[in-house]
Amino acid sequence: MPEKEIQNPKSKTQNRLDFYKITTEPLDVGAIARKIVPASCGAIVTLDGFVRQFTKGRETEYLVYEAYEPMALKEMEKLVARAHAEFEIENVGIVHRLGRLEIGETSVVISVAAPHRRAAFEACEWLIKELKRTVPIWKKEVYRGGETWIEGAN
Amino acid sequence: MKVSVLFFGATADEAGTREIEIDFADNAKAEEVFGEIVNKFPRLGNHKLLFAVNQEYAGGDETISDGDELAVFTAVSGG
Structure with a gap:
């Protein structure tokens, strides 16, 4: 897959520090979190979602992520807007990686900055649940002897 | 009218293609068009499917217009 990075084509969210993107490049969790920290915040909660080696006893060799890219960006933008409406938070950063990912590599980062930690934890949990x-x-x-596209619960 | 239909992941495997263009009567409802797509690729019926019209989730009542971008995919599994 060619390298690519698509970032907020036309953001409708008001806050200048919000961002969301999808990329085939490795993710730097700390850098993503630092991007969204304003002076008014006292807490940042960051989810580092990475490729798990064992799922229900089966050993994964690697994962391949694919997106409907323009729609994925639209849905990420809606999530950011809804998170702002529902939680007392300042900024949100969401990055999802695509392509082949090895065990332990970060596939998704969601970072939420808020004046107080409780809202940051709650919003981060809500965001990953809704993203999925x-x-x-x-x-x-992809596992030894086969491969399967995972279909979500929804 | 002509519309494009995109497939991803499992539905691309089942359809054996990532994109097709199909002809349909003007002002068709989304559910008719998606029904026709599933008839054309019966293996899609092995999955619980989600549909989108112009990059928005579609419930089936939408009126499809010439040039629309449709998509057929399984329940999402990012994260």
């Missing part, structure tokens, strides 16, 4: 339900990205699990 609404953003059109799929993972193919």
Whole structure:
């Protein structure tokens, strides 16, 4: 897959520090978190989601992520806007990686900055749950002797 | 009218293609068009499918217009 990075084509969110993107490049978790920290915040919660080696007893060799890219960006933008409406937070950063990912490599980072930690934890949990339900990205699990596209619960 | 239909992941494997263009009567409802796509690629019926019209989730009532971008995919599994 060629390298690519698509970032907020036309953001409708008001806050200048929000961002969301999808990329085939490795993710730097700390750098993503630092991008969204304003002076008014006292807490940042960052989810580092990475490729798990064992799922229900089966050993994964690697994963391949694919997205319906323009729609994925639209859905990520909606998530950021909804998170701002529902939680007392300042900024959100979401980055999802695509392509082949090895065991332990970060596939998704969600970082939320807030004046107080509780809202940051709650918003981060809500964002990953909603991302897994609404953003059109799929993972193919490759294991010894086979491969399968994972279909979400929704 | 002509519309393009995109497939991803499992639906691309089942359809054996990532994109097709199909002809359809003007002002068709989304559910008719998606029904026709599933008839054309019966293996899609092995999956619980989600549909999108112009990069928005579609419930089926949408009226499809010439040049629309449709998509057929399985429940998402990012993260």
